[in-house]
Amino acid sequence: MSEDSKQLISLRNISVDFKRDGKDIAAVDDVSLDVNKGDIYGIIGYSGAGKSTLVRVMNLLQRPSKGTVTIDNQELQGLNPQELRNARKSIGMIFQHFNLMKTRTVQGNVEYPLLSQKLSKNEREGKSLELLKLVGLEEYATSYPSQLSGGQKQRVAIARALANNPKVLISDEATSALDPKTTTSILELLKKLNVELGLTIVLITHEMQVIKGICHNVAVMEEGQIIERGKVAEVFTNPQETLTNDFVETSTNVKSAIERITADPSLSTLGDNQRLIYLNFIGNASKEGLISELSQKYQLNVNILFANIDQVDGENVGYTIAIITGEEASIERAISDLQTAGVRTRLLQAKQKGE
Amino acid sequence: MAALIPNVIAMKEQFISAIFETIYMTLFSAVIAGVLGLAVGILLVVTQPGGILEDRVSYSILDKIVNLLRSIPFIILLAVISPLTNFLVGTTVGTTASLVPLIFGIFPFYARQIQNALLDVDRGVVEAAESMGSSPAEIIWRIYLREGLSDIIRVSIVTIISLIGLTTMAGAIGSGGLGDVAISIGYARFENDITITATIVILIMVFIVQTFGDWLARRVERY
Numbered sequence: 005m006s007e008d009s010k011q012l013i014s015l016r017n018i019s020v021d022f023k024r025d026g027k028d029i030a031a032v033d034d035v036s037l038d039v040n041k042g043d044i045y046g047i048i049g050y051s052g053a054g055k056s057t058l059v060r061v062m063n064l065l066q067r068p069s070k071g072t073v074t075i076d077n078q079e080l081q082g083l084n085p086q087e088l089r090n091a092r093k094s095i096g097m098i099f100q101h102f103n104l105m106k107t108r109t110v111q112g113n114v115e116y117p118l119l120s121q122k123l124s125k126n127e128r129e130g131k132s133l134e135l136l137k138l139v140g141l142e143e144y145a146t147s148y149p150s151q152l153s154g155g156q157k158q159r160v161a162i163a164r165a166l167a168n169n170p171k172v173l174i175s176d177e178a179t180s181a182l183d184p185k186t187t188t189s190i191l192e193l194l195k196k197l198n199v200e201l202g203l204t205i206v207l208i209t210h211e212m213q214v215i216k217g218i219c220h221n222v223a224v225m226e227e228g229q230i231i232e233r234g235k236v237a238e239v240f241t242n243p244q245e246t247l248t249n250d251f252v253e254t255s256t257n258v259k260s261a262i263e264r265i266t267a268d269p270s271l272s273t274l275g276d277n278q279r280l281i282y283l284n285f286i287g288n289a290s291k292e293g294l295i296s297e298l299s300q301k302y303q304l305n306v307n308i309l310f311a312n313i314d315q316v317d318g319e320n321v322g323y324t325i326a327i328i329t330g331e332e333a334s335i336e337r338a339i340s341d342l343q344t345a346g347v348r349t350r351l352l353q354a355k356q357k358g359e
Numbered sequence: 360m361a362a363l364i365p366n367v368i369a370m371k372e373q374f375i376s377a378i379f380e381t382i383y384m385t386l387f388s389a390v391i392a393g394v395l396g397l398a399v400g401i402l403l404v405v406t407q408p409g410g411i412l413e414d415r416v417s418y419s420i421l422d423k424i425v426n427l428l429r430s431i432p433f434i435i436l437l438a439v440i441s442p443l444t445n446f447l448v449g450t451t452v453g454t455t456a457s458l459v460p461l462i463f464g465i466f467p468f469y470a471r472q473i474q475n476a477l478l479d480v481d482r483g484v485v486e487a488a489e490s491m492g493s494s495p496a497e498i499i500w501r502i503y504l505r506e507g508l509s510d511i512i513r514v515s516i517v518t519i520i521s522l523i524g525l526t527t528m529a530g531a532i533g534s535g536g537l538g539d540v541a542i543s544i545g546y547a548r549f550e551n552d553i554t555i556t557a558t559i560v561i562l563i564m565v566f567i568v569q570t571f572g573d574w575l576a577r578r579v580e581r582y
Contacts, residue, residue, distance in 0.1 A: 063490055065486060089492040095490070099487060105484055107579075117491045119501065164487075164491075
């Protein structure tokens with residue numbers, strides 16, 4: 005692939021093998037990945053999928069067995085140790101367990117990366133306070149990490165990671181140890197850094213909420229490989245792989261809703277003039293009153309059993325499970341109208357008794 | 360006083376110089392073994408598999424040397440090491456001669472203690488420092504030694520107390536000191552008050568070291 009100036013991170017055919025019981029196990033298996041400047045790129049997978057190993061390759065904390073790592077047109081494996089350390093300064097990283105130094109104050113932690121720069125004490129203090137202000141923790145400058153909550157610790161870690169003015173921030177499960185509310189506030193902070201500083205962010209997670217919340221692009225990893233990737237809105241609304249679908253449906257509660265509804269014995273005796281249907285609206289389709297329009301047009305009775313609207317990368321996505329009652333031909337026409345309008349439909353089969 | 364410890368009073372000057380001999384042996388060998396043990400302990404941590412300067416050959420050599428030296432009973436080490444002692448200080452008997460076996464007896468122990476103290480430093484913090492482009496020297500100085508400081512103080516105290524114990528055995532090669540007085544005078548001449556007084560003085564030394572060490576460790580633990 006030609007050198008694209010928009011490209012900040014380029015992994016080519018990366019494999020990482022670990023020896024376990026004398027056998028080589030591929031934690032990452034021939035993965036190529038490009039991240040553009042200004043992007044927020046999410047990598048999702050269950051634990052053991054190799055996503056953590058993959059992001060550690062990006063700053064060579066983990067050296068790959070095969071493949072090349074290029075950051076900002078600089079191939080990292082070709083660098084000597086001193087050059088690699090300099091390159092790492094442009095790649096900030098935050099961690100699940102924050103990894104703050106317990107013997108240093110909040111400000112001391114943020115100043116740590118600045119110690120190896122030729123800065124006066126005043127300049128260091130000024131810069132670290134500025135960063136603490138950016139993450140909203142300036143009044144905690146003299147506290148120690150042990151006095152902070154998890155969310156505050158992660159904010160300190162973010163400020164510390166930004167001290168070297170990195171081009172990219174790698175987030176290794178940074179919200180996985182936090183409660184949902186704190187997770188949201190950390191994600192808001194990351195989004196703000198992306199917008200205000202133009203910071204490129206690569207984050208890994210096992211929670212679709214995180215991807216949905218801030219990512220523009222997503223890659224789904226399983227057994228060391230990327231099995232699906234693309235724009236979040238597209239992957240989210242039209243998952244191709246079972247695992248991806250699993251993540252999507254879990255995060256929208258659709259999965260549990262479908263299970264609950266299809267297991268309901270009272271629905272196992274639907275008549276010929278009834279359909280149990282799952283509708284997935286994308287973008288503008290969810291704004292129009294499609295269902296009520298069609299029910300009037302074709303004289304249908306729509307009984308909504310489940311509905312949920314979600315925001316994915318700024319777009320609305322709606323999920324509805326409903327029973328449609330009416331003439332069979334009318335139902336067919338209504339469904340084809342829905343499909344024309346860009347709604348994905350799937351007929352559900354309620355489980356028979358005793359099944 | 361004279362009625363309680365008559366034999367100690369009778370050899371007052373020799374007893375007091377024995378106290379200073381013990382202090383001299385402890386301090387001098389503590390400083391040298393301290394530097395040596397700290398260096399070896401750090402090297403063990405950074406060269407071990409997964410360390411910041413992983414080097415299996417260096418690690419395994421150091422590890423074996425430490426194990427070997429720790430396996431030799433100190434009373435025997437005093438004797439086997441005498442050619443080296445002779446080479447380094449020109450004699451194999453006396454207080455200064457005892458420094459060589461004391462250093463070789465205690466530094467491997469200290470190196471292991473340091474290794475364990477530094478292994479308690481959160482590996483994640485070390486990894487964070489690596490991700491920020493810190494050099495190995497910066498990581499040793501600003502992460503390992505700083506984050507591990509209170510543990511380093513604690514293991515140093517344990518080591519100094521062990522070292523005071525070793526100096527008493529060095530009497531076997533005529534080192535002098537409180538151990539020598541307690542055994543070759545107090546015990547050999549059935550002058551029990553000398554043995555007991557020497558023991559009490561040693562206990563007081565240990566108590567002072569322990570109290571000071573605990574205070575210092577707490578002082579650096581402000582977080």
